[in-house]
Every structure is written in structure tokens, then in C-alpha cells.
Amino acid sequence: MTAPTGELISCRQIRAARALIGWTQRDLGAALGVDERQIRFWERRLPTNQTKLRTLIEAFKAAGVEFISAPTIGVRGISNA
Numbered sequence: 001m002t003a004p005t006g007e008l009i010s011c012r013q014i015r016a017a018r019a020l021i022g023w024t025q026r027d028l029g030a031a032l033g034v035d036e037r038q039i040r041f042w043e044r045r046l047p048t049n050q051t052k053l054r055t056l057i058e059a060f061k062a063a064g065v066e067f068i069s070a071p072t073i074g075v076r077g078i079s080n081a
Contacts, residue, residue: 009057009067011043017065017075031059 018028025039032039032055047053057067066078 009046009053010073011046013067013073013075014039014043014046014056017060017067020065020075020077021060021063023063028059031063032056 018025023031025036025043029036029039042056047056060067060075061078064077066076068074068076
């Protein structure tokens with residue numbers, strides 16, 4: 001799915017992003033103000049609500065994670081300097 005910010009993201013990228021920064025589903029849920037069950041759902045099926053998707057991406061960016069789509073789909077750490 002293409003996010004409103006132009007990034008192509010997948011459910012696998014959400015799990016990979018969490019692993020990259022050592023967050024549990026509970027941690028991500030707390031950062032977003034949602035229950036961890038919602039995170040489990042999003043890791044199987046991306047949110048279709050663009051506002052929720054944007055919030056998810058921004059939470060990861062604030063934690064130093066960037067979603068990438070070229071040359072391969074994935075995530076990487078970024079500097080918050």
C-alpha cells in the first residue's frame with residue numbers, strides 16, 4: 001500500500017521496523033495510543049484509514065526508522081540529528 005507520504009509499506013515492514021528498534025507490539029501500541037491487538041491486526045492487514053497509516057509511519061520516523069521501497073522493499077535506521 002502506498003502511504004499518503006508516498007512510501008510503499010507492507011505488513012512485513014511494520015514487523016521489521018519494530019524489530020529494528022526493539023519495540024514489542026505493546027510498545028508500538030503505546031506510542032500510537034492504541035491497544036496491542038490493533039497492532040497485531042495491522043501486522044496482518046494494513047490500516048486502510050490514511051490518517052492511521054500516516055500516524056504509524058510518523059511514529060516510526062520519530063523513533064529513527066525509514067520505510068524504503070527501492071531497490072527492494074524494507075526498512076532502515078535513520079539519523080534523527
